[in-house]
Amino acid sequence: MRISILSNVNLDMLDGLLKKEHEVYRTSGYGEWAALALRREQGLADFAPECLLLLLEGNELLKQCTEEGDWRAELDRTKEYAAKLAENYPDSFLLVSTIDVRPECIRGKDSADGALAAAAYWDGALSQLSGRYPNLHRFELRSLIEEHGRKAFYSSRFWYLGSVPYDMRALHVLADEIRRVLGKLCCVRRKVLVLDLDNTLWGGVAGEDGPEGIVLGGDHEGAVYQDTQREIRRMQRQGVLLAIASKNNPEDVTKIFRENPHMVLREEDFAAICANWEPKHENVRKMAEELNLGLDAFVFVDDNEAERAAMRIHLPEVAVVEFPAETAELPERMRRVYEEYFWSFKLTEEDREKTRQYREEKQRRDERAAAASYEDYLRSLETKIRLARVTPERMERAVQLMNKTNQFNVCTLRMDVTQLNRYLAEENGQLIMAEVSDKYGNSGWVAEFLYHTQGSAAIIDNFLMSCRVMGRMVEDAVFAAVRERLFSQGITEIRAAYRKTAKNKPVERLWEQFGFAETGADGECRQYRLLRGEERREKTDGERVHTVVWEEAEF
Amino acid sequence: MEEFLKFMAEILEMDEGALKAGTTQEEVETWDSLMQLRLVGEVEAKYGVMIPMDEISKLTTPEAFYAYVK
Numbered sequence: 001m002r003i004s005i006l007s008n009v010n011l012d013m014l015d016g017l018l019k020k021e022h023e024v025y026r027t028s029g030y031g032e033w034a035a036l037a038l039r040r041e042q043g044l045a046d047f048a049p050e051c052l053l054l055l056l057e058g059n060e061l062l063k064q065c066t067e068e069g070d071w072r073a074e075l076d077r078t079k080e081y082a083a084k085l086a087e088n089y090p091d092s093f094l095l096v097s098t099i100d101v102r103p104e105c106i107r108g109k110d111s112a113d114g115a116l117a118a119a120a121y122w123d124g125a126l127s128q129l130s131g132r133y134p135n136l137h138r139f140e141l142r143s144l145i146e147e148h149g150r151k152a153f154y155s156s157r158f159w160y161l162g163s164v165p166y167d168m169r170a171l172h173v174l175a176d177e178i179r180r181v182l183g184k185l186c187c188v189r190r191k192v193l194v195l196d197l198d199n200t201l202w203g204g205v206a207g208e209d210g211p212e213g214i215v216l217g218g219d220h221e222g223a224v225y226q227d228t229q230r231e232i233r234r235m236q237r238q239g240v241l242l243a244i245a246s247k248n249n250p251e252d253v254t255k256i257f258r259e260n261p262h263m264v265l266r267e268e269d270f271a272a273i274c275a276n277w278e279p280k281h282e283n284v285r286k287m288a289e290e291l292n293l294g295l296d297a298f299v300f301v302d303d304n305e306a307e308r309a310a311m312r313i314h315l316p317e318v319a320v321v322e323f324p325a326e327t328a329e330l331p332e333r334m335r336r337v338y339e340e341y342f343w344s345f346k347l348t349e350e351d352r353e354k355t356r357q358y359r360e361e362k363q364r365r366d367e368r369a370a371a372a373s374y375e376d377y378l379r380s381l382e383t384k385i386r387l388a389r390v391t392p393e394r395m396e397r398a399v400q401l402m403n404k405t406n407q408f409n410v411c412t413l414r415m416d417v418t419q420l421n422r423y424l425a426e427e428n429g430q431l432i433m434a435e436v437s438d439k440y441g442n443s444g445w446v447a448e449f450l451y452h453t454q455g456s457a458a459i460i461d462n463f464l465m466s467c468r469v470m471g472r473m474v475e476d477a478v479f480a481a482v483r484e485r486l487f488s489q490g491i492t493e494i495r496a497a498y499r500k501t502a503k504n505k506p507v508e509r510l511w512e513q514f515g516f517a518e519t520g521a522d523g524e525c526r527q528y529r530l531l532r533g534e535e536r537r538e539k540t541d542g543e544r545v546h547t548v549v550w551e552e553a554e555f
Numbered sequence: 556m557e558e559f560l561k562f563m564a565e566i567l568e569m570d571e572g573a574l575k576a577g578t579t580q581e582e583v584e585t586w587d588s589l590m591q592l593r594l595v596g597e598v599e600a601k602y603g604v605m606i607p608m609d610e611i612s613k614l615t616t617p618e619a620f621y622a623y624v625k
Binding site for chain 1: 588589590592593595596597599600608611
């Protein structure tokens with residue numbers, strides 16, 4: 001990653017520690033971060049850092065302050081600089097540190113209170129900043145210092161020798177933490193946590209011990225399993241989908257869920273429960289199909305080494321968690337699992353609603369099996385599609401969807417907020433979003449259509465849709481509506497492309513299905529064209545059945 | 556000494572073998588004042604020693620550092 005570290009003290013040494021893995025741009029001097037923030041510096045701008053890290057040394061920042069009014073003013077000023085930094089480098093992911101303030105830094109009789117208050121005041125400022133700037137996030141410097149202790153972290157020798165506040169070991173700790181956070185910035189989030197039951201969510205065996213006999217709740221091991229369940233429930237609340245893969249009779253499992261009073265997790269917390277005697281990898285494979293997810297979205301937890309080994313062999317894409325030898329470590333391990341596989345910088349409302357929506361999707365599928373014809377099935381869903389242009393409020397969701405959709409994504413064009421803004425403002429681009437709801441609920445904004453016009457031609461830059469609404473011909477209805485609008489606006493030709501990736505095979509023939517003619521191919525990319533008057537006359541089920549409304553009568 | 560040279564060379568981002576016991580600070584491009592501080596820190600951390608502040612500026616060769624280690 002291309003990164004640059006800014007600070008009010010000398011942390012240039014971090015550059016050396018990080019440059020093996022990352023490309024680091026060294027800024028002019030540690031005193032000058034504010035100047036760099038206030039106006040866009042050409043060298044740094046040309047370097048185009050993917051991540052800017054602002055590490056603030058609290059004691060140095062507040063060294064002139066003697067009274068509460070002073071430090072508040074200083075921190076308010078610092079906040080303004082950080083805001084400017086976010087505005088002047090909008091293409092960069094910006095991490096701003098929390099601050100640690102030692103009591104002796106603030107003079108007066110209640111200096112300890114003052115130090116804590118100042119650090120907390122800055123926390124508040126950071127919350128406001130990250131609320132205002134989607135590209136700005138918090139870097140937990142104070143937690144790191146607290147964890148290792150101030151005595152180990154600060155070095156007065158390094159300070160006097162080179163304005164370096166931290167000890168060499170601490171600098172390594174800091175570099176490790178930066179590496180870890182940067183790693184998370186690049187990594188792809190997984191979506192489903194698949195759990196074993198016996199000796200994983202409780203002690204003992206469901207089929208033998210029963211709801212009364214399993215170890216759960218109370219003290220010792222029972223408390224460990226209960227805390228483990230609490231950690232897992234917290235993940236679920238944060239948007240992780242839960243599933244069970246357990247070798248048990250389903251009725252034994254249901255009994256425990258319903259009759260054991262210490263169960264923290266409920267049946268409805270799980271998007272899928274597979275309690276049977278099939279091999280677990282078969283169950284996971286089925287879940288992937290049912291939930292419309294790739295196997296690389298799954299994380300597997302099981303106390304049995306043989307089960308873990310089988311999973312690794314049969315489904316290498318699934319992440320298998322090392323199970324702790326000491327049961328007491330289990331809750332902490334679950335916290336780490338969340339950090340490692342599921343954590344993301346920002347959760348949207350859509351994330352939290354996900355479990356509910358996946359459950360609804362399952363109900364829809366069950367209904368599909370029962371419905372007589374596909375068209376009847378589609379009709380029975382009572383799908384409503386709302387089409388609208390992107391607005392500032394929808395921006396965050398638009399970018400999130402654009403960047404995490406892999407399967408139904410014809411060109412896999414990734415953009416951040418800034419790039420999207422530029423596309424809309426300077427490249428004459430349009431982004432149409434589709435909100436899909438049906439009788440089971442609202443799936444939210446789940447499809448996006450990007451295009452720009454060139455004379456009487458419209459060029460589709462991308463068309464993507466969440467896998468949550470795949471397989472219902474929503475795309476047919478969305479495309480038909482956009483096509484009609486374009487043709488009614490005087491467009492006579494629509495151009496499109498398919499750019500092959502490892503995952504977007506489902507839409508390989510999409511444009512053909514929509515009646516486009518292939519006009520050329522080049523490597524992994526094929527071009528298509530649809531002329532007005534040559535569109536397919538016969539409507540598909542999706543076009544016929546789904547109700548589509550535009551937010552604006554015209555634009 | 557050989558192992559120590561390897562350790563220093565890695566920090567100085569030099570090829571193994573390019574750094575000799577008597578190589579001086581001026582001869583090594585990456586060895587500026589900040590690097591000097593890093594060398595002090597890394598040597599102290601690895602070998603559990605403490606180099607007094609007023610000695611630091613005199614340590615201009617690997618040999619001089621090594622005197623604190625052995």
